[in-house]
Amino acid sequence: MKKYFYGLGILASLSFGLLNVSKIQAHGFGERYDLPIPLGFFLIGASLTIILSFVVIGFFVNYAHKRRDFVPTRTLVGTHALQSTSMKIIGALIKLCAVSIFVLLLATGLFGSRNPSENFSVIFVWIIWWVGFGLAIPIIGNFWASINPITIIFDAIYFILSKNCELNKRCKGLRHKYNCPKYSEFNFAPYPPVLKYWPIVFWFLLFAWIENSGYGASPEDLARCVILYTTVSVIGMLIYGRDIWLSRGEVFNVYYNIMGSFGFLEFERDEHGSLVNINIRPPIVGLLKLQTGSISFVVFHIILLATITFDGLSETFIWYEAIDLFVPVFGLTGLEFLGLIFMPAVFFLAYYMFSWVIYLVAGEMNLNKILTVFVFALTPIAIAYHIAHYFSYIVITGQMIIPLISDPFGFGWDIFGTAAYTTNIGLINAKMIWYLSVITIVLGHVFSILISHVKSTGSYSKRSLATKSQYPMMILMVFYTALSLWIISQPLVER
Amino acid sequence: MRFGFVKILSIVILFNLIMAGCSNSENHFDNIDSKIEVSVEKVGDKLQPKDIKVKHKQDVTINIKSDVDGTLHVHGYNLEKDLKSGEKAEISLVADATGRFPIGFHVSDSKSQDNHGHDDDDDGNGHEEMIIGNFIVEPN
Numbered sequence: 001m002k003k004y005f006y007g008l009g010i011l012a013s014l015s016f017g018l019l020n021v022s023k024i025q026a027h028g029f030g031e032r033y034d035l036p037i038p039l040g041f042f043l044i045g046a047s048l049t050i051i052l053s054f055v056v057i058g059f060f061v062n063y064a065h066k067r068r069d070f071v072p073t074r075t076l077v078g079t080h081a082l083q084s085t086s087m088k089i090i091g092a093l094i095k096l097c098a099v100s101i102f103v104l105l106l107a108t109g110l111f112g113s114r115n116p117s118e119n120f121s122v123i124f125v126w127i128i129w130w131v132g133f134g135l136a137i138p139i140i141g142n143f144w145a146s147i148n149p150i151t152i153i154f155d156a157i158y159f160i161l162s163k164n165c166e167l168n169k170r171c172k173g174l175r176h177k178y179n180c181p182k183y184s185e186f187n188f189a190p191y192p193p194v195l196k197y198w199p200i201v202f203w204f205l206l207f208a209w210i211e212n213s214g215y216g217a218s219p220e221d222l223a224r225c226v227i228l229y230t231t232v233s234v235i236g237m238l239i240y241g242r243d244i245w246l247s248r249g250e251v252f253n254v255y256y257n258i259m260g261s262f263g264f265l266e267f268e269r270d271e272h273g274s275l276v277n278i279n280i281r282p283p284i285v286g287l288l289k290l291q292t293g294s295i296s297f298v299v300f301h302i303i304l305l306a307t308i309t310f311d312g313l314s315e316t317f318i319w320y321e322a323i324d325l326f327v328p329v330f331g332l333t334g335l336e337f338l339g340l341i342f343m344p345a346v347f348f349l350a351y352y353m354f355s356w357v358i359y360l361v362a363g364e365m366n367l368n369k370i371l372t373v374f375v376f377a378l379t380p381i382a383i384a385y386h387i388a389h390y391f392s393y394i395v396i397t398g399q400m401i402i403p404l405i406s407d408p409f410g411f412g413w414d415i416f417g418t419a420a421y422t423t424n425i426g427l428i429n430a431k432m433i434w435y436l437s438v439i440t441i442v443l444g445h446v447f448s449i450l451i452s453h454v455k456s457t458g459s460y461s462k463r464s465l466a467t468k469s470q471y472p473m474m475i476l477m478v479f480y481t482a483l484s485l486w487i488i489s490q491p492l493v494e495r
Numbered sequence: 496m497r498f499g500f501v502k503i504l505s506i507v508i509l510f511n512l513i514m515a516g517c518s519n520s521e522n523h524f525d526n527i528d529s530k531i532e533v534s535v536e537k538v539g540d541k542l543q544p545k546d547i548k549v550k551h552k553q554d555v556t557i558n559i560k561s562d563v564d565g566t567l568h569v570h571g572y573n574l575e576k577d578l579k580s581g582e583k584a585e586i587s588l589v590a591d592a593t594g595r596f597p598i599g600f601h602v603s604d605s606k607s608q609d610n611h612g613h614d615d616d617d618d619g620n621g622h623e624e625m626i627i628g629n630f631i632v633e634p635n
Binding site for chain 2: 031033034035422423425426429430431
C-alpha cells in the first residue's frame, strides 16, 4: 500500500510543479480570420441534420439488424513486411525524427526568442501538433502511438536499465518457462484501482486550461510544461507499468487512440505495443471496436467533447459577455477555469439525463452500462466539430511553421531559405469554409447515429428495444449538432 | 405515425428553406462595384464605424483620420500606415482574401494607456497595440 502513496506523491508533486507558470497573453500567435457561417447555412445544416436522422434511422430499422458485424479490414502492410530490415530502418528513422523534433521544441522553447510567433515550440505544439495532428489522426488513423516521443524515451530508458539488470536478463531467458511479466507490464507497484481513469481527466482539464487561458503561449513555460509532463509520464510508466500508465495516465495516448479509431488505417499492435499490421478499413468503423466499462472514462470522453466545444465558444461574443459579467466576481483565470468545468458538467448532465431516458424507455441494461456503451457514439460529432472549427486555422495559420523551419529559434537564421515566407491568407475562401463546416458537422451527426445504432444492436437482446433506445439518443445528437452549428455561426471576437 | 413524420419533415424543410432563402437574398449582391471607397475615423479606442465591410476582389480605398499620432495595422493583410493626429491618410488595397481581419493601432506616445492592449507585436519599443476595428471581406 505504501508503494501506491510514494508513487502518487512523486506524481502529485511533479504535477503541481506544472502549475507554477507565469501568466502570458495567448494572443500573438495563431490569429483566426474566419467569418462565422451565415444564418442560411446554419438553417440548411440544421434541416439536413433532422432529415438525415430520419433517413439513417429508417435504414437501420430495415437493414442494419441483418448484419451486425460490418467491420471489414484488409491488411495493407503485414507482419512479415514490418519485420523486414528495410521497414525496421524506416521505423527507426521515423522515431529518430520524432525525438529530434521533440528535442528541438524543448531547445527552442528554453533558449529561443520570447516572441511566440518567432518560436518553433509554440507554433509547433499548438498549431501543428494539437490542431494539425488532431485533424490528421481522425482521418488517417492513430499513427501517434508509433511516434509518441514519451514512449520512445521510456523504451530507450528501459532498454538501458534492463541491459544492466541481471534479474531481467535471467527473466528474459526464462520468461516463457516461468511466465515472467513482459516489459510492457513490468512495474514496481500495482496501479491503484481507485484511480481508474481519473489521471487522464486531470491532465486533460489542466491541458485545456493551459490552452484556453493562454499560459502555453510563452515558449519557456510551454517547454517547462512539456518536460514536466514527459517526466511524470515516464515515472508513471516505470512505477505502474508501461501499458497501464499509457491507457490511464498518458492523456494524449488515450485521446489519439479515440480520435484515431475514426481513421481509415488501423495500426494493429501486439501485447508488447509493437506494430504488427497496418490494416485498411472503412473510416468510422474503428469506433465500434472501442469499449469501456468505467464511468471515469465516460467523464473523460465527455470532457473531451465539451472542451473542444468550449474552445469555439470562448472566441464568440457570448463568452465575452460572460467575461464582462463574471470577471468582477471570479477573476479572469477563475472564470476560464469555471468555464472548463461548467461546460463538461452541462454536457455530462445532458448525457446522463438522456441515458436515463433510454433506461426508462428500453430497460434491460442498467444506467451505468448505457452510459458506457453509447459514449463513443458522440465521438464523430466531436471530430466533425474539430474539423469545422480548425480547418481554416491549420490552412492559414499553419503556414507560420514554414519560416520557422528555417529559423526555429527566432535568431534570424535562414537554413532552408524559407525564413522570409509570409502567410498566404487567400489560400482558402470563406464560402468554401462555410460549406465544409456544415457538410462536416452534418456528416459527423450521421456517423454518430450510425455508431449509436450498431452499438445498440450489439447490446440489446431484442431488435425492438435497440430501436426504442435510439430515439432519445438521436434527440441528444440533434441537440449537440445544432449547438456545434450555432457556435460556428456566432460572431467572433479577437482574443 | 409515418404521416406524422412526413408532416413534421415537410414543415421543417419548408420553414428552413424559406429562412435560408431570405437570409441569402439579404447577402446577395448582383452588381458589385469593383471599386469601393470607405471613410473611417479613429476616435478614442475605436474606429467609427468599427467594421469596414467590403466584398471579395474589390479595389478598396480607406480614407482614415486619427485623433492621435500612431501606426495603423491591418492584420492578415499586414498593411501598416503612419497616421498624424487630425490629418487624413489613405490606404489602398485589393481585397483578395476573405475573412475578418482585426485593425490594430500603435500609439506613438509611449505614455498612452489603453485597456484593450495586447503584446502581439513585440516591436521592441514597448508600444502596445489596441484593436480598434475589423476589416471584413465577405465572399461574393
